[in-house]
Amino acid sequence: MAARIPTILLIHGSWLGGWCWRPVRDALARKGLASSAPTLTGLGDRAHLGGPATGLQAHVADVVEHLHFLDGDDVVIVGHSYGSAVAAEVAALRPDLVRLQIALDGFTLAPGQSVFGRHPELEPLFAALISADAPDLVQPPDSAFLGLPDTADTARLMARLRPTPACVNREARRPGQEPAACERHYVRFTGFPFFEETARLAAEAGWRTSAIDAGHMAIVTHAEAIADRIAAIVAGRA
Numbered sequence: 198m199a200a201r202i203p204t205i206l207l208i209h210g211s212w213l214g215g216w217c218w219r220p221v222r223d224a225l226a227r228k229g230l231a232s233s234a235p236t237l238t239g240l241g242d243r244a245h246l247g248g249p250a251t252g253l254q255a256h257v258a259d260v261v262e263h264l265h266f267l268d269g270d271d272v273v274i275v276g277h278s279y280g281s282a283v284a285a286e287v288a289a290l291r292p293d294l295v296r297l298q299i300a301l302d303g304f305t306l307a308p309g310q311s312v313f314g315r316h317p318e319l320e321p322l323f324a325a326l327i328s329a330d331a332p333d334l335v336q337p338p339d340s341a342f343l344g345l346p347d348t349a350d351t352a353r354l355m356a357r358l359r360p361t362p363a364c365v366n367r368e369a370r371r372p373g374q375e376p377a378a379c380e381r382h383y384v385r386f387t388g389f390p391f392f393e394e395t396a397r398l399a400a401e402a403g404w405r406t407s408a409i410d411a412g413h414m415a416i417v418t419h420a421e422a423i424a425d426r427i428a429a430i431v432a433g434r435a
Contacts, residue, residue: 214241
């Protein structure tokens, strides 16, 4: 019997949008893997739809609703950075559809925990990116903050970044949730030390862990390597 081909559901992080996955999606398509990459409310081409209350739960609702429009019942959910927090809650809510979860250099939050609750050291850094005339938005950082080189490709990427609703970092996961029942993989990008401890704790919690020698924006700078890793995890899953 031929193995089922899953749909790879890609969840972006702060300041980005579904557009940022295009290089990874192209690479996955060359490997015969179908993918989908929704844009979360208040970001990308949906930046005009956000508001002061747009937070983690709104983004979880975005993805849960998106699942209704995917074919099949075999979904691999992949979250990058903040998108990993969204992906984890979606995986816990829809175990009937999500069969595998992959975190790419991202947050792992316990039920009842927010990004700032897990990483209080980030709050002053993000506060510095909030302006008085837009107190509900975290403005995009500069390219150095993201670890991107000073190139024409970086300039094009930076022009597409949009402010992130500030609420996403303060709003917690739903309390009382069980961990996702699916197999979980954590892929750390070694060029960005921030998530080193997160990856270690993920391994202790039962995640399968691996690493890629790249910076935090590897989904753009190392798209082929990211697609290779996703494909390898999918091929080797239990």
